Amino acid sequence: xxxxxxxxxxxxxxxxxxxxxxxxxxxxxxxxxxxxxxxxxxxxxxxxxxxxxxxxxxxxxxxxxxxxxxxxxxxxxxxxxxxxxxxxxxxxxxxxxxxxxxxxxxxxxxxxxxxxxxxxxxxxxxxxxxxxxxxxxxxxxxxxxxxxxxxxxxxxxxxxxxxxxxxxxxxxxxxxxxxxxxxxxxxxxxxxxxxxxxxxxxxxxxxxx
Amino acid sequence: xxxxxxxxxxxxxxxxxxxxxxxxxxxxxxxxxxxxxxxxxxxxxxxxxxxxxxxxxxxxxxxxxxxxxxxxxxxxxxxxxxxxxxxxxxxxxxxxxxxxxxxxxxxxxxxxxxxxxxxxxxxxxxxxxxxxxxxxxxxxxxxxxxxxxxxxxxxxxxxxxxxxxxxxxxxxxxxxxxxxxxxxxxxxxxxxxxxxxxxxxxxxxxxxx
Numbered sequence: 001x002x003x004x005x006x007x008x009x010x011x012x013x014x015x016x017x018x019x020x021x022x023x024x025x026x027x028x029x030x031x032x033x034x035x036x037x038x039x040x041x042x043x044x045x046x047x048x049x050x051x052x053x054x055x056x057x058x059x060x061x062x063x064x065x066x067x068x069x070x071x072x073x074x075x076x077x078x079x080x081x082x083x084x085x086x087x088x089x090x091x092x093x094x095x096x097x098x099x100x101x102x103x104x105x106x107x108x109x110x111x112x113x114x115x116x117x118x119x120x121x122x123x124x125x126x127x128x129x130x131x132x133x134x135x136x137x138x139x140x141x142x143x144x145x146x147x148x149x150x151x152x153x154x155x156x157x158x159x160x161x162x163x164x165x166x167x168x169x170x171x172x173x174x175x176x177x178x179x180x181x182x183x184x185x186x187x188x189x190x191x192x193x194x195x196x197x198x199x200x201x202x203x204x205x206x207x208x209x
Numbered sequence: 210x211x212x213x214x215x216x217x218x219x220x221x222x223x224x225x226x227x228x229x230x231x232x233x234x235x236x237x238x239x240x241x242x243x244x245x246x247x248x249x250x251x252x253x254x255x256x257x258x259x260x261x262x263x264x265x266x267x268x269x270x271x272x273x274x275x276x277x278x279x280x281x282x283x284x285x286x287x288x289x290x291x292x293x294x295x296x297x298x299x300x301x302x303x304x305x306x307x308x309x310x311x312x313x314x315x316x317x318x319x320x321x322x323x324x325x326x327x328x329x330x331x332x333x334x335x336x337x338x339x340x341x342x343x344x345x346x347x348x349x350x351x352x353x354x355x356x357x358x359x360x361x362x363x364x365x366x367x368x369x370x371x372x373x374x375x376x377x378x379x380x381x382x383x384x385x386x387x388x389x390x391x392x393x394x395x396x397x398x399x400x401x402x403x404x405x406x407x408x409x410x411x412x413x414x415x416x417x418x
Contacts, residue, residue: 054317054358062302069302073316076309083301092292093271093278099308100285106316107282108263131347134340149263 014174101168112143116182223383310377321352325391
């Protein structure tokens with residue numbers, strides 16, 4: 001039987017949007033099951049036992065001949081969906097270079113650009129703990145560094161890897177294009193702005209909720 | 210011509226050790242070029258211009274028909290070296306699941322388990338900034354959560370993914386097996402200890418410097 005895909009997600013999460021964007025660019029149907037992470041809906045015993053022991057979303061559920069299988073980590077879920085497609089370069093170096101940017105996204109970009117958006121746009125600055133407030137300046141600088149690295153890279157090319165869109169773009173687009181919700185000024189990054197516009201015109205593109 | 214590999218590294222870094230362990234398990238020769246990150250040797254103009262604009266190690270240099278190419282991000286470098294080998298499962302789900310653990314390593318494990326080792330073992334608790342000191346309790350809990358997730362996963366299997374060693378094990382081994390240098394008590398994780406012993410007996414295994 002053909003595989004069926006269910007995304008366990010919170011629509012405010014850019015990590016979840018990565019998977020929806022991958023599926024949309026590939027024309028793959030995706031069933032959506034929503035949770036409210038602010039209400040702890042991914043920390044229930046049922047969620048921890050069945051969906052993800054780590055208590056995090058997104059999780060991609062894959063129903064097929066092997067029964068239901070669950071894949072946490074947004075970039076791994078994108079990799080699964082895009083297997084054999086043009087979103088993963090066939091060239092060995094380009095493929096590793098694509099993963100390089102996806103690891104950069106999770107290590108250097110998301111913990112700064114996405115966390116400041118979460119804290120300032122959803123939690124609210126007045127509700128931050130003293131410890132979170134103390135971390136704002138360092139995360140601001142690290143987020144700017146991540147955006148600047150992308151800016152310099154994209155000044156000379158249309159997409160992050162090779163000449164075409166790949167999962168490196170899909171992974172970096174979600175939190176970059178809403179970085180202003182975390183207080184980052186995108187007007188400082190003209191190549192990044194052109195890249196954001198370019199992603200928005202791809203066939204099959206869907207916006208973030 | 211055959212490709213030649215040079216690793217730009219600091220021997221104290223578990224991220225660098227991942228790449229040396231991958232090459233050793235595969236029997237690939239690797240030239241080593243060492244830098245002292247504590248002295249800023251990866252922030253020189255030459256390093257930033259040629260090796261990695263991000264100013265970080267490890268970087269895998271690949272010399273071949275296309276000239277010298279540079280691949281930052283430890284897990285991407287491991288992926289490149291292991292291309293076509295048994296360290297990357299051929300099964301589509303297992304391959305994505307392997308990447309899932311490699312992203313988990315960079316997002317949930319390294320920033321806590323490795324950072325506490327760096328702060329306590331190399332920088333020294335007396336030399337931490339107030340902000341770093343304030344982050345210790347949260348990083349302690351998040352590091353324990355990461356180790357506990359591995360413990361529960363490994364209680365039922367010999368390796369992280371499928372029945373054989375893969376890059377998921379290679380990525381998670383370095384900082385896990387020296388977690389006690391960051392103040393984590395490995396005696397609380399018996400399945401993890403058996404897995405550490407198992408990795409140490411693999412053909413070609415090399416210890417961390």
